[in-house]
Amino acid sequence: MMRGTHGLLLGVIALSLACTEGNSVVGGPPDAGPADTAATDLGTDLGTDLGAPDVPDVPDVPVDVPFRCVDNAQCVGRAEGAVCEVATGRCVQCLASADTCPAGQYCVAATNACAPGCRDDESCRLAAPDGGAASPTARCDTSARVCVACLASTDCPLGNLCVGNLCVTGCDAARGCPADQTCCAGACVNTQSNIAACGACDARCAPANAVPACLNGTCAVTSCTAPFADCDMAAANGCEVNTQGDLAHCGGCGMLCAARPNASARCAAGACAYECAAGFADCDGDADNGCEVDTRSSAAHCGRCGGVCALANATAACAAGACTVASCAAGFADCDGNALNGCEANTGSDLAHCGGCGMPCAARPNGAPVCVLGTCGVTCLAGFADCNGSPADGCESNTPTDLRNCGGCGRVCGDANATATCALGVCAIASCNAGFGDCDGNLTTGCEASLATSNAHCGACGRACLAGATCTAGACVLGPYGSGADATLTPSSGTVTINTVRSPATGAAGATALDLTAPTGFAVGQMVFVHQTQGAGAGAWEVRQIVALAGVRATLEAPLTAAYSSAGTNRAQAVVMPQYSTVAISGATVVAPAWDGNTGGILAFAARDSVRVMSGAIVMSERGFRGHPRVNTSFRPGEQGEGSLGYGVQNTAPNGNGGGGGGRTNCECCWAGGGGGGGHATGGLNGSAGGAVCQPGGNAGLAVGSPAQTTMFFGGAGANGGSDEDGYGSAGANGAGLIYVASPAISVESPGAIRANGQAGAPEFNYSGCGSGGGGAGAGGAVYLRAASASLGAGLVTASGGTGGNDPNNCGTPGGNGSVGRVTLRGATTTSGTTSPAFTAVP
Secondary structure, eight states: HHHHHHHHHHHHHHHHHHHTTTTTTTTTSSGGGGGGGHHHHHHHHHHHHSOOOOOOOOOOOOOOOOOOOOGGGTTTTTOOOEEEEEEEEEEESSSSSSSOOOOOEEETTTTTEEEEEEEEEHHHHSSSSSSSOOOHHHHEEETTTTTOOSSSGSOOOOOOOOOOEEEEOOOOSOOOOOOEEEEEEEEETTTTHHHHHSSSSSSSOOTTTTEEEEEEEEEEEEEEETTEEESSGGGOOSSSSSSSTGGGSSSSSSSOOOTTTTTEEEEEEEEEEEEEEEETEOSOOOGGSSHHHHTOOSSSSSTTOOOOOOOOTEEEEEEEEEEEEEEEEETOOSSOOOGGOOOOEETTTEEEEEEEETOOOOEEEEEEEEETTEEEEEEEEEEEEEEEOOGGGOSSSTTTEEESSSSSSSSSOTTTTTEEEEEEEEEEEEEEOOTTEEEHHHHHHSOOTTTOOOOOOOOTTTTOOTTTTTEEEEEEOOOGGGTTTTOEEOOSSSSSEEEOOOEEEEEEEEEEEEEEEEEETTTTTEEEEEEESTTTTTEEEEEEEEEEEETTTEEEOOOOOBBOOOOOOOOOEEEEEEEEEEEEEESSSEEOOOOOOOOOOOOEEEEEEEEEHHHHHEEOOSSOOOOOOOOOSOOOOOOOOBTTTBSOBBOOOBBBTOOOOOOOOTTTTTTOOOOOOSSSSSSOOOOOOOOOOOOOOOOOOOOOOOOTSSOOOOOOOOOOOOTTTTTOOOOOOOOOOEEEOOOSSEETTTTTTOOOOOOOOOEESSSSSSOOOOOOOOOOOOOEEOOOOEEEEEEEEEEOOOOOOTTTTTSSSSSOOOOEEEEESOOOSSEEEEEEEOOOOEO
């Protein structure tokens, strides 16, 4: 068994060696090297041999072995192909790694068989099967095995993109354009010449009214569209000029339509034309001088060329294009306003236009009208005459009875202030009017003398006033110093009150009438001091004499210079001034009634010879504007002091020259304000805000009047102090009144005095504690002295303000001081002494 096996094995080995040495097997292919040792042969042989029982050695016999190639040479001529697929030992038509397919075919990798189609780009670039030349840039689309123009844009020339395997014109960011072109919106454009992108993408060259061109990247005009022209040679605005209507380029560039006088040029259809301005015309037909005629004013061409103005009796003119009359010939006038008939009226003789248009000579009473040399005249009837020389009223005078033309023109029967008569042309005086006399015996002057005012005939013909006196109401009065009718005033003790006759008054500026509310005590010949004490025009004053009195109306010797009213809140008054011959005061006090809200507060008198204050005094202190009395109420603002605006109310503001009230408080820790001081020459002092005050002091009264006292005021009253929670505000103090003295000589000797001083403020008042406001003080009043000579002593004439009220223990808030008043000296040529405040001298 083993022996047989060994023999078979040896045979196999021998066969193997024989193959190795190149000995062919019967029926097999020539030796092919290592391929003959393939496992297939070994497996088959070994399996067969090993499985058979031992047999005796047999001689060699041919064995059929499958074909396996190891290189291409072994596949030459084989029907299945001429290429050896070494991995399988098969002969195939082609290998993908070594495509040997004929032109026009490629190797299918799955079958190693040739199929129609391109194998690579090179195969697409060879000569076409039909002998034509293939594209040197063709590409093989290996997915479809067809030759295409491109697979990507990089396969195409610059300026082309690969679209659908075809190179088409275009560009993008990855594929640009040739060097002379720019990629604009996907297309290659030469920006040096393309009008759609001239110089840059999207820079379209589109000049107005022109055929465009792009030259070296700059927009240019090739030609213009008629009728436009490129006159400024700037392509940016194209052919900018319409030569059919442009005045500067009419019909072509630079063809200017020149300006012509009084005409407006226009370009129409490329030709210059001209229109005359309104009111002008081209009457000479010369275009160069334009519209040379103003048809509105040319008399030779009025309204139109050749419209000559020529009017009768007139110098013609042209106005607004119509003929008018510039002037009429002497003695003629254009009365109908119709320029066409010129100056048609003869004013020297025309009754309808005698001396001028519209001046008719109308029918005249007692005569017939005539026009002679432009003046209307009249021819009078018998017994009548034109004595006033006015044709308007005809023959107005009946000379047999006319007082002014008694018996003939200009023969006057003196009826001035008289009842005169003219009978049959003869004058006579029947009687004189009351208060008048025929003192010259001349019938032509009538009753010429006013017996009430004539210094030569005062009260009766021939009764003359002494030198320096004035006839007033039929009585001689010695000027501003009075008549002395009230004799002497020589008091030596006590208090003497004068100026008790007084009344509210009303009078108009410029009038001589003064209406008196209470006329009792007023009489003809009296001097009155008229004063606007409060309200509108406060401070106005004047001295007048009564020359007539009827009921409540007094007639004054001279018109009032200011208006006076007592209506509403206004307060005016008239005060009768005594007319003393001499005043000598020794030991007495002379006063006038205090201001009561309607009248009073004024001391005024005249002394014909002199005034002497040796001891005693003339006093109006504290008799002017009034302070409010204390109000027994806590937690209450103070009342204003009375002033030029009226009586005060609760308010911290000034009341004209009256002080403002102190503020109130209702707490223990702070005090009310003091009352404000009254004002006059200056403002008073404000109420104090001292101590622990937490409310304002009252404001001071205002300054009023002037140093010359052309307006004259009472001193302003001080205001009430404010109340706190446990006390009462103090009363306000009175201001001083007014003193007016007129005398040729005034002297004041110590201890005599003239005083118009303000009242001191009341101290703080309380009933259970501190904190109320002190009262404001009153202001000084007015002192007005009218004298030729004045000896006033040293500080004997005063108009001082009071001191604000204050508790000595500083328990309350002080009130404000009152202002000083005013002292005026008028007309003095000899003066000595001083006053407080210093007097103001006026002529």
